[in-house]
Amino acid sequence: MRVAIAGGGLAGLSCAKYLVDAGHTPLILERDSVLGGLVAAWKDEDGDWIETGLHAFFGAYPNMLQLLQELGIEERLQWKAHTLIFNQPEKPGTLSRFDVPDIPAPFNVILSILRNNDMLTWSQKIRFAIGLLPAIVRGQQYVEDMDRYSLLEWLRHQGIDEQVNTDIFIAASKALTFINPDEVSATIPLTALNRFLRERYGSKIAFLDGAPPERLCQPIVDYVTALGGEVRINAPLKQIVLNADGTVNHFLIRGLKDAPDTEIVADAYVSAMSVDALKLMMPEPWKSLAYFQQLAGLEGVPVINVQIWFDRKLTDVDQLLFSRSALLSVYADMSNTCREYADPDRSMLELVLAPAQDWIGQSEEAIIAATLQELTRLFPDQIPHPAQVLKAKVVKTPRSVYKATPGRQQHRPQQTTPITNFFLSGSYTMQPYLGSMEGAVLSGKLTAQAITLANPAPSAVTQALNSPLSQPATNAATV
Ligand SMILES: Cc1cc2nc3c(=O)[nH]c(=O)nc-3n(C[C@H](O)[C@H](O)[C@H](O)COP(=O)(O)OP(=O)(O)OC[C@H]3O[C@@H](n4cnc5c(N)ncnc54)[C@H](O)[C@@H]3O)c2cc1C
Structure with a gap:
């Protein structure tokens, strides 16, 4: 047929x-x-790849992994250490890690949360865990039912501390859907959390080895x-x-x-x-x-991808990072994470700007300037000096995934x-x-x-x- x-x-x-x-x-x-x-x-005039978006793959992507296996190209995924890394806006230039130990789910994720003392206090962690219980016990049906709430409404409903929102969910919400927790349906982060809590390697991240x-x-x-x-x-x-x-x-x-x-x-x-x-x-x-x-x-939601090439190495972190800033969502130094873009001497940061509603109509120069301003908080020792920008590219997608x-x-x-x-x-x-x-x-x-x-x-x-x-x-x- x-x-x-x-x-x-x-x-x-x-x-x-x-x-x-x-x-x-x-x-x-x-x-x-x-x-x-x-x-x-x-490819641009220099032969560098310009991407529509920074893309991370997760262990909890069974159909993608199956497809890659069927095509015989599963080795093209470069798996990273099992950890989720967040910037700490209150301490510029520092990172906070949720290292997920190699033990069965959900204990691996729970232990990673319990062991992280940078972002949540013990009482916040306990209230967070209690708030999550219905999702764990009742599963996907509960998660789907929560579509009537925004994430912020759901957190309040469950008595979860607002700090959990500002610390973790802003990053998750922007990374998953390019919008903020007061707008995003509670179903979205709960779906991701549910998978991470059920699958041992669900939150493990991989990058493709090229474009x-x-x-x-x-x-x-x-x-x-x-x-x-x-x-x-x-x-x-x-x-x-x-x-x-x-x-x-x-x-x-x-x-x-x-x-x-x-x-x-x-x-x-x-x-x-x-x-x-x-x-x-x-x-x-x-x-x-x-x-x-x-x-x-x-309706598709706007998002912007920014790529900036620097004249030196800014970091050796080989992983996706959650910026937790108002402007940016996730970013990565692709010179570390992606084989085809590898460079031992220079960084190429790829950054997702979201929510992008207020930026999508702005000039590329304004977007790059705002991104660099934000990077002064992520790399205070390097930006604006001594690191120099070699080149910057902006790709705007006015309507991407559904909002x-x-x-x-x-x-x-x-x-x-x-x-x-x-x-x-x-x-x-x-x-x-x-x-x-x-x-x-x-x-x-x-x-x-x-x-x-x-x-x-x-x-x-x-x-x-x-x-x-x-x-x-x-x-x-x-x-
Ligand atoms: C910046 C950014 C970052 C992202 N990060 C991640 C991530 O880290 N992990 C992840 O899993 N997902 C991520 N995503 C989401 C992911 O890219 C999408 O969910 C997925 O690629 C959508 O695929 P699709 O085929 O459904 O739609 P699309 O990719 O939108 O495909 C639709 C196709 O239809 C074509 N088309 C439109 N009109 C016509 C026409 N008239 N005739 C013929 N063809 C037409 C378009 O050109 C396009 O090729 C990201 C997306 C963006 C934009």
Whole structure:
């Protein structure tokens, strides 16, 4: 069966991968000249990679890890020491670590919290632990139910000290969703915490060993094309053209540089575009359907990625850092964390600026100046002197992952739509891993399974039904 997929981010790529596994023939149509969407990157005039975003992988990403295993590229993840590191704004230049011992969960995480005396007092820790009990005991259902509260409301409701918010949750909230705890749904940090408390290596962090388009997306493309699929870049979906009964007749692809538009006819159609792009393209007859109306409650959140090259080494920390500053979310010295960017003499900091609502319209110069100002607190001995900036780059994403404010869960759609030959994929669709790379990969897999169940390819149904959603693959028998 031929399946047209609009969008070559991780969701579209994962969907194509699992469709070829099930015996189908996917065709990915990506608008841009580079694959990856929110993980896209490109080289600048000096040959340096410019990334859409700093990306960290977690041990609690079973579907991503399974995909990498199936592609035979799991060694491209560079796993770091099992520790979470926070800057201490009240003591500029100092770090506080939550070292997670190699013992079973949840004791490893609990011990890491108990052993950290920089950030929380004993009474705060005990009240925090008691507040978390319902999430631990009642699990994901409780976590989902808490979507009616913002994180700040939930913390107050549970009697957890405000200090826990300022110390830990501001960092977690900004890192997970690019918004502050007074805005973020309590479901988001609770989901992450729940996984960290259940999985021994859930909070272990890894970095890809190079730029995602080459090191992550290209192997998927190679796999898909080797099995008969096709991937086209510079192929923007212009219109979803319908039959009289409301099903999809074809995708209309905009011709670039005066080329004519192209009709793509397939047996099934997938939108793996962001929710914002899909809403702009929604065919008129679909707008009255409740399923599509729910998308009105979802909208991408702004975020900014900043990369700064320095003339010297600022730190030897080989890990993601949570800045706990008002401006920044997480950052890393990529000259330490990423093999392809390694440099023993110079640092390249990659920093995520969030919330970015007030910054997205500002000039690059203003963003870089504010970031450097913030860095004087993170590296007081080095910035502004003696370290010199060699180069700085800013990538603005006005609409990234869906904005996870309270009440959004009910707006997240299933991958199967009421239109029999049209499916959705994307980290915003309903899956338990939030707006993340893991969520994108899982959504793609769920979409491929839904298509296969609705339209079995010869001898493919058993395969699709048996394909695990979260266990590591034991073989690549489908290749
Ligand atoms: C700064 C930043 C940092 C992040 N950090 C992390 C992290 O550390 N860990 C983590 O797990 N996640 C992180 N994420 C989130 C993660 O990148 C996303 O959740 C994931 O990549 C989303 O994948 P997707 O395929 O669902 O959507 P997208 O990546 O948005 O893909 C959608 C694709 O559709 C294409 N498209 C749009 N319109 C059209 C059209 N008309 N025709 C054809 N194609 C179209 C787009 O070009 C894009 O390629 C981060 C994101 C950002 C921006």
